[in-house]
Amino acid sequence: MKSRILRALPALIVCCAASPAAHAQVAPPPPQTLPNPLTLPDAVAIALAHQPQRFIAADQTTSARGSKDQARALYFPTLVPTYSYQNRSSAVFGASLPGNEVTIVRGGGLNIGVNQTFFDSGQRELTNARARHSLDAAVFGEESTRQGIILNVTQDYFSLLQNMDQVKVAQAQVDRFQTTYNQTKAMIENQVSAPNDIYQAEADLASAEVSLTQAQSNVRNSAALMKADMGVATSEPVVLAPLAAVSELPPLPAQTEGGSLDDYLSTALTHRPDLRIANDTVESANASVKQAEIQAGLSLSATGSVGYQATNDLGNRGVNTAVVVTGSYPLFDAGSARGAVRESQANRDSALNQLAQTKLTVRREVEQAYNTRAAAYEAARLGQAAVTAAEANYNSAVAGRQEQVRTAVDVTTAQATLTQAESQYVAAIYTYYTADAALRHAVGLSTPPTTGPQTGAGVPVTGGPNPAAGTTPATPAPAPVP
Numbered sequence: 253m254k255s256r257i258l259r260a261l262p263a264l265i266v267c268c269a270a271s272p273a274a275h276a277q278v279a280p281p282p283p284q285t286l287p288n289p290l291t292l293p294d295a296v297a298i299a300l301a302h303q304p305q306r307f308i309a310a311d312q313t314t315s316a317r318g319s320k321d322q323a324r325a326l327y328f329p330t331l332v333p334t335y336s337y338q339n340r341s342s343a344v345f346g347a348s349l350p351g352n353e354v355t356i357v358r359g360g361g362l363n364i365g366v367n368q369t370f371f372d373s374g375q376r377e378l379t380n381a382r383a384r385h386s387l388d389a390a391v392f393g394e395e396s397t398r399q400g401i402i403l404n405v406t407q408d409y410f411s412l413l414q415n416m417d418q419v420k421v422a423q424a425q426v427d428r429f430q431t432t433y434n435q436t437k438a439m440i441e442n443q444v445s446a447p448n449d450i451y452q453a454e455a456d457l458a459s460a461e462v463s464l465t466q467a468q469s470n471v472r473n474s475a476a477l478m479k480a481d482m483g484v485a486t487s488e489p490v491v492l493a494p495l496a497a498v499s500e501l502p503p504l505p506a507q508t509e510g511g512s513l514d515d516y517l518s519t520a521l522t523h524r525p526d527l528r529i530a531n532d533t534v535e536s537a538n539a540s541v542k543q544a545e546i547q548a549g550l551s552l553s554a555t556g557s558v559g560y561q562a563t564n565d566l567g568n569r570g571v572n573t574a575v576v577v578t579g580s581y582p583l584f585d586a587g588s589a590r591g592a593v594r595e596s597q598a599n600r601d602s603a604l605n606q607l608a609q610t611k612l613t614v615r616r617e618v619e620q621a622y623n624t625r626a627a628a629y630e631a632a633r634l635g636q637a638a639v640t641a642a643e644a645n646y647n648s649a650v651a652g653r654q655e656q657v658r659t660a661v662d663v664t665t666a667q668a669t670l671t672q673a674e675s676q677y678v679a680a681i682y683t684y685y686t687a688d689a690a691l692r693h694a695v696g697l698s699t700p701p702t703t704g705p706q707t708g709a710g711v712p713v714t715g716g717p718n719p720a721a722g723t724t725p726a727t728p729a730p731a732p733v734p
Contacts, residue, residue, distance in 0.1 A: 277314065279307040282485045289493040292409050295482055296700045299405045300398065302483035309390075309397035316383070316390035323383035326376045329368035336360050359565025370554040378543040385536040389529045395698065396525040401481070402700045403693040407686050408478035413492060414682035415470040417501055421674045422464040424713045428646070428667050429457040435653070436660060449660050456664055495681075501674060501711040502681045504636055507629055513622050516695050520618050523696030527614060530607040537600035544596040548589035550581045614694065621691035628684035635677030639711050642670040677711065 282302050287294045300306060337360030344353040369376070433453040439445040475490040495502035510516070521527065559572040582589045649666035652658030689700070 277307050277310045279304045279483070282483055284486050284488070286484065286486065286488060286490060288491045290491055291493055292406060292700060295405050295409055295478070296402055298484060299401050299482040303401050303481070304483060305397055306394075306401060309394040313387070313390040313394050316387040320380075320383040320387045323376075323380040326369065326379065329366050331364070331366050333362065333364045335362045357566065361564035361566065361569075362562040364560045364562055366558045368556050370556060372553045373546050373551045375543055375546055375551075378539045378546075381539040382536045382543075385532040385539070389532040389536070392525040392528045392532070396529065399525065399693055399696070399698055402698070403689060404481045405478065406689040406700050408474065408481050409492070410682045410685045410689070412471065412474040412478055412490065413495065413502075414678060415467065415474045416492065416494065417678045417682075418675060419464070419467045419471055420498075420501065420713050421671060421678060422460070422467040424674070425667065425671045426457070426460045426464050428670075429453070429460045431650075432660075432663055432667065433457050435650075444656065445660070452660060452664065456667070496711075499713060501639075501678055501713055503711070504632055505629065505681065505684055513619060516618050516622055516691065517615060520614050520695040521611070524614050524694075525696060527607075527610055530603070530610045534600070534603045534607055537596070537603040540596045541593070541600050544589075544593045548582060548593050550579065553578045617694040618691065621687050621694050625684055625687035625691055628680050628687055631680035632677060632684055635673065635680050636711060638673040639670070639677050642666070642673040643712075646670045674711075674713065 279302060283298065286298070338357060340357045342355045433450075433456075436445060436449050436453040440447055440450055478490060479486065554575070554577045556575045557573070561569045561571075563569065646663075646666040646669070649658050649663045653660065653663050692699075
């Protein structure tokens with residue numbers, strides 16, 4: 253008996269070994285340190301390597317690939333070795349019997365069965381089509397997730413840079429109001445100004461310090477959001493490479509050369525992964541409708557089987573073969589089959605409507621990003637001129653105040669105008685960069701944009717009146733962000 257069991261084990265082992273092992277993808281542990289300084293390509297690479305969303309999408313692709321393998325297996329025969337062993341006893345008691353009857357059965361046998369489906373009214377083809385389109389949709393979904401991660405990190409990167417430059421603007425505002433306060437105090441001591449003028453200067457300085465505190469808080473919050481979108485868990489500061497020197501605002505970006513809005517729309521309709529997902533969903537729904545219609549009508553199937561009883565302790569060995577042809581029609585099922593057809597048709601129509609809605613969404617996103625980028629570049633160009641004019645006006649007001657031909661209100665107004673111009677210029681610069689990233693995402697490009705110029709003349713941020721002309725800009729230094 254043991255020898256027969258041992259002879260059966262190799263077949264069972266081969267059968268088990270033929271089954272593929274499950275493959276799982278798990279996000280690796282997040283890094284505890286970040287590059288210093290952190291560039292946009294570095295940030296995107298870290299996010300793609302550690303963001304759990306990407307691994308969730310990859311697992312969905314792996315699952316869809318497993319479903320496709322199952323659908324493909326329907327075309328091939330199945331080979332199933334089965335070994336069974338029994339140890340059974342029975343006893344019969346009765347007055348009519350000459351004695352008690354006890355039956356003991358011990359033994360087993362190895363059976364090898366081969367089954368093959370020859371025809372099933374095309375349901376295998378439809379099942380395989382559904383699995384194939386589901387796999388394609390999962391692959392495009394993984395790419396869509398990847399592009400979404402790139403967009404999020406890119407926008408976080410520029411948002412953090414923008415908030416860092418807004419800190420420059422706020423700090424320059426504090427410096428200007430500090431200068432005004434010192435000048436006003438000196439003029440009061442020299443009995444040139446009224447003592448009440450100091451109150452306005454104090455209020456302006458305190459308000460500027462509040463704005464600086466808020467700007468610094470925005471930097472810290474932006475850094476926290478960026479680390480979360482990168483998939484890292486660290487308390488270390490984020491150190492970015494600024495687009496301009498410490499004493500300057502970012503330079504005007506080089507205008508991106510590109511095609512017309514129709515060119516971008518054409519690219520988006522070809523490359524957007526969510527559109528391709530919607531297309532595959534429609535195709536899968538069409539296969540489901542056809543499968544439901546087959547099941548609701550006359551269906552035919554033909555199968556063949558061969559069973560070989562290799563060992564048998566209790567009986568004979570032999571070979572059993574069978575070819576079975578089956579035809580069925582749901583003559584009455586209380587409307588279940590027709591209900592399944594209507595359900596699949598409704599799902600197909602819903603998928604078609606979703607495809608149409610996705611096309612409208614793609615058009616809207618491309619058009620909005622295209623217009624926003626163009627408007628932001630124009631706003632930045634005009635903002636650069638506004639900063640230059642506001643700075644000249646501020647210097648003139650300060651000089652006139654010293655010569656007692658301008659009032660403190662004139663200086664305060666000029667300060668507010670200059671700060672507003674600088675803030676608007678910074679916002680326009682980074683709106684351009686984020687809109688450019690959004691446009692690349694909207695047309696389905698899978699590579700991150702560049703961060704813009706890393707060197708070049710920026711717009712000086714003046715901390716006090718009459719800055720020296722021709723001053724060499726300070727060397728760009730990465731600013732730590734907790």
